[in-house]
Amino acid sequence: MNAPAPERPLPTPTRESQPFWDGMREGRFMVQHCAGCGKARHYPRPVCPHCFSMESTFKEMPTGGVIHTWTVCHHPFNFFFKASAPYVVALVDMDGGVRVNAPLRGVTEADIKIGQRVKLGFEPVTKEITLPFFVAD
Amino acid sequence: MAHALREKAAISGVGETAYTRGTPKSGLALQLEASLAAIADAGLDPRDIDGVVPYFPGGGIAEDFVANLGLPDLKLSVFVPMGGATCVAAIQTAAMAVATGVCKHVLISVGRTGYSGARVSTRLQQFPQFALAAEFEAPIGMFAPAQLYAQGARRHMQLYGTTARHFAEIAVVTREHAILNGNVVMNKPLGVEEHHASRMISDPFRLFDCSLESDGGAAIIVSAADRARDLKKPLVTIMGVAEGHPESPASIAQRPDLLEFGLAKAAPRAYDMAGVGPKDIDVAEIYDCFTFTVINQLEMLGFCKKGEGGPFIMDGRIRVGGELPINTHGGLLSQGHVVGLNHVVELTRQLRREAGKAQVKDAEVGLVTGYGDMGDGSVAILRRAA
Numbered sequence: 001m002n003a004p005a006p007e008r009p010l011p012t013p014t015r016e017s018q019p020f021w022d023g024m025r026e027g028r029f030m031v032q033h034c035a036g037c038g039k040a041r042h043y044p045r046p047v048c049p050h051c052f053s054m055e056s057t058f059k060e061m062p063t064g065g066v067i068h069t070w071t072v073c074h075h076p077f078n079f080f081f082k083a084s085a086p087y088v089v090a091l092v093d094m095d096g097g098v099r100v101n102a103p104l105r106g107v108t109e110a111d112i113k114i115g116q117r118v119k120l121g122f123e124p125v126t127k128e129i130t131l132p133f134f135v136a137d
Numbered sequence: 138m139a140h141a142l143r144e145k146a147a148i149s150g151v152g153e154t155a156y157t158r159g160t161p162k163s164g165l166a167l168q169l170e171a172s173l174a175a176i177a178d179a180g181l182d183p184r185d186i187d188g189v190v191p192y193f194p195g196g197g198i199a200e201d202f203v204a205n206l207g208l209p210d211l212k213l214s215v216f217v218p219m220g221g222a223t224c225v226a227a228i229q230t231a232a233m234a235v236a237t238g239v240c241k242h243v244l245i246s247v248g249r250t251g252y253s254g255a256r257v258s259t260r261l262q263q264f265p266q267f268a269l270a271a272e273f274e275a276p277i278g279m280f281a282p283a284q285l286y287a288q289g290a291r292r293h294m295q296l297y298g299t300t301a302r303h304f305a306e307i308a309v310v311t312r313e314h315a316i317l318n319g320n321v322v323m324n325k326p327l328g329v330e331e332h333h334a335s336r337m338i339s340d341p342f343r344l345f346d347c348s349l350e351s352d353g354g355a356a357i358i359v360s361a362a363d364r365a366r367d368l369k370k371p372l373v374t375i376m377g378v379a380e381g382h383p384e385s386p387a388s389i390a391q392r393p394d395l396l397e398f399g400l401a402k403a404a405p406r407a408y409d410m411a412g413v414g415p416k417d418i419d420v421a422e423i424y425d426c427f428t429f430t431v432i433n434q435l436e437m438l439g440f441c442k443k444g445e446g447g448p449f450i451m452d453g454r455i456r457v458g459g460e461l462p463i464n465t466h467g468g469l470l471s472q473g474h475v476v477g478l479n480h481v482v483e484l485t486r487q488l489r490r491e492a493g494k495a496q497v498k499d500a501e502v503g504l505v506t507g508y509g510d511m512g513d514g515s516v517a518i519l520r521r522a523a
Contacts, residue, residue, distance in 0.1 A: 008273075
């Protein structure tokens with residue numbers, strides 16, 4: 001008997017983060033901005049830590065950014081990722097001011113550098129959920 | 138004026154179980170076994186305990202301690218949910234409780250079935266602090282601390298030239314110390330080449346850069362200093378203790394500086410409370426979930442400048458007999474993973490001069506840290522006051 005295929009771990013959007021995930025599904029990188037002082041914040045949360053306003057809007061931000069750091073995951077820790085290991089996960093300073101952690105594709109490990117330009121891509125994995133990834137820009 | 142908490146509390150008892158891979162005992166049983174050992178070490182009766190800080194989530198709650206130890210009048214039940222920073226931060230909570238007279242003797246314990254029970258990526262799902270990681274990191278393939286902390290280590294290497302050789306030094310020296318201790322999971326020598334040849338877990342962390350998944354328990358008792366003076370063992374006082382929480386506490390990814398976390402805030406406060414500085418420290422037990430983590434913490438503790446932690450630990454400096462002996466018991470890397478409470482047990486024994494073959498000569502003042510939960514930090518400075 002074959003074991004069932006391991007399931008991909010998926011995010012469970014919250015009342016705060018739903019607009020971010022809705023944006024991802026539409027291929028738009030939406031970041032929460034304070035309606036009071038205008039500052040961007042990620043990950044989404046109810047109160048602005050700068051001016052304590054509870055009003056916010058989600059704005060579409062550019063998908064470019066530069067690599068802050070990275071890791072190469074060899075041991076998968078979750079069976080779903082066993083087939084894709086080793087995989088690179090890059091932490092990227094987005095041009096709009098927040099960071100995004102996502103798999104970096106199509107770049108050789110030896111060529112990765114801090115400051116390297118990359119671009120966010122959108123990968124639909126279910127009807128509801130689209131996950132981010134990066135490619136060289 | 139001296140800080141109100143300076144030397145008002147003491148570590149009066151310490152206890153451990155055997156550190157193993159494989160046990161029929163539950164996490165609760167391990168906590169209780171270590172607790173009974175710590176109570177006996179202090180020369181107390183279990184019914185003297187009137188405050189408990191069990192490890193959460195770890196299979197034990199205050200009710201279990203009342204039911205098993207027959208505690209007649211428990212006055213304080215607290216969880217300190219700070220991951221690896223929990224145990225040393227709990228010392229601050231306990232010290233406040235005994236210094237103010239709320240409690241007489243507070244028990245801090247950890248029991249863990251990290252090898253025979255649930256493994257790390259499963260365990261972490263129990264932590265409410267990991268909710269953000271579960272939503273934003275796990276779906277893209279980042280589950281375990283080994284992965285999440287690896288990005289900071291990689292950045293340190295790129296910015297400052299820290300190398301795998303530096304990481305190996307921590308692993309190799311820690312193993313040497315474990316062999317001196319004896320009650321350890323890893324009891325065979327480790328060489329630099331063997332470290333470098335071990336399989337990659339999450340670059341730059343290899344297998345021997347990562348702490349153990351092991352079974353075991355540890356416990357300590359914090360008492361008011363004037364009470365502890367009359368107990369069985371030489372007096373070891375808490376000179377300074379502090380916890381610190383970083384910016385973006387639940388997400389490493391969004392932290393402005395990945396190499397600056399809670400310990401950077403806690404360390405100056407603990408030194409200030411203690412009235413001592415890094416130069417006064419004779420022995421240090423540094424939370425070693427990863428080899429690199431030790432290097433990074435030594436910088437935040439002021440033993441060296443930011444970025445200089447790699448070269449600092451080389452050339453025998455951190456060995457027993459060196460200028461700053463570190464993790465003289467074998468740490469989480471080689472002794473066992475009980476969330477760093479074994480570090481507190483070891484520092485107390487060092488200052489009592491009970492550390493056997495790993496004894497640091499004339500150790501008077503020592504430092505112990507906790508680190509975890511995406512970057513929380515804690516530090517205590519202890520003194521032999523006997």
